Amino acid sequence: MTSPRPTEKDGKVPDLIKDKSHSTGRSPMAKSQMANPTVSRDRNSVAFVPITTALPSLNMNTIHISCSSDRFDPSGNFVGMIVYGCNGQSDFYLNGRHCNAGYMLIKDVNSINHIRADTMHKKLFKWFFGIDLPSEFSGGGFAYQNGKWKHNSFSFNINADLYHDTQKGMHQIEQQLVNGALNRLYITDQWFYSPNLPVREIFSQNNRPIYSDQSSQFTNIAQYHW
Numbered sequence: 001m002t003s004p005r006p007t008e009k010d011g012k013v014p015d016l017i018k019d020k021s022h023s024t025g026r027s028p029m030a031k032s033q034m035a036n037p038t039v040s041r042d043r044n045s046v047a048f049v050p051i052t053t054a055l056p057s058l059n060m061n062t063i064h065i066s067c068s069s070d071r072f073d074p075s076g077n078f079v080g081m082i083v084y085g086c087n088g089q090s091d092f093y094l095n096g097r098h099c100n101a102g103y104m105l106i107k108d109v110n111s112i113n114h115i116r117a118d119t120m121h122k123k124l125f126k127w128f129f130g131i132d133l134p135s136e137f138s139g140g141g142f143a144y145q146n147g148k149w150k151h152n153s154f155s156f157n158i159n160a161d162l163y164h165d166t167q168k169g170m171h172q173i174e175q176q177l178v179n180g181a182l183n184r185l186y187i188t189d190q191w192f193y194s195p196n197l198p199v200r201e202i203f204s205q206n207n208r209p210i211y212s213d214q215s216s217q218f219t220n221i222a223q224y225h226w
Helices: 120-129 172-186
Strands: 037-039 046-048 058-060 062-065 078-086 091-094 097-100 103-108 137-145 148-150 196-198
Touching (some): 037 172, 078 091
Antiparallel strands (some): 062 196, 078 137
16 A cells, blocks of 8 residues: 655745734734744755744754654554744753754554543643643644645644744645655654654755645544644
8 A cells, every 4th residue: 555645845945935924912022023934045954933033043954753753554543743942942851851953753643642631732742741732832733644644733833832823734844844754754664764854855956746735624533633
């Protein structure tokens, strides 16, 4: 059975990304630009820029798939997260766990469903960090359900961390990062032997889309809330 793979939209990386609307509900702060990721001109890194000048950008150079991830099975259901930072830091410790921007964890939903939390992405976070998802954590959420990869998460993608907007769907550049790692490392089991993928390989102009598109619209299943 051929493993379903998400589409990679490489080769078209804008220098400036169109802003998406924000409604943080926080008190007024000095604002920079809207919270959108941007790719460096040399394509070696991605910066996640907050909506306030009080916080620095979170910078990602490499994606690393965690050895705690579960092996991909095209007949299963999986939930995943990619870490951007915490408390404005790209390299941080949280509840004794050391993480860097680009850390990616993917688990079979059956292995974390026992965790006490109200969404699957919150269960995933708590399973790994041992605490409930705090507002100062910044990351992206995705999932594999009914044979399709999805890039939506109410828990991560609209978290009030000042690095996100109000949309549950991932930004185009976030999707490219995740899809690049899924295609090149995760689905192929390459992450067992080489778990790291430089950002520059994902955004190289020499790369081209090689797999059919999958809808980014998430269809809810009653027992799972993402």
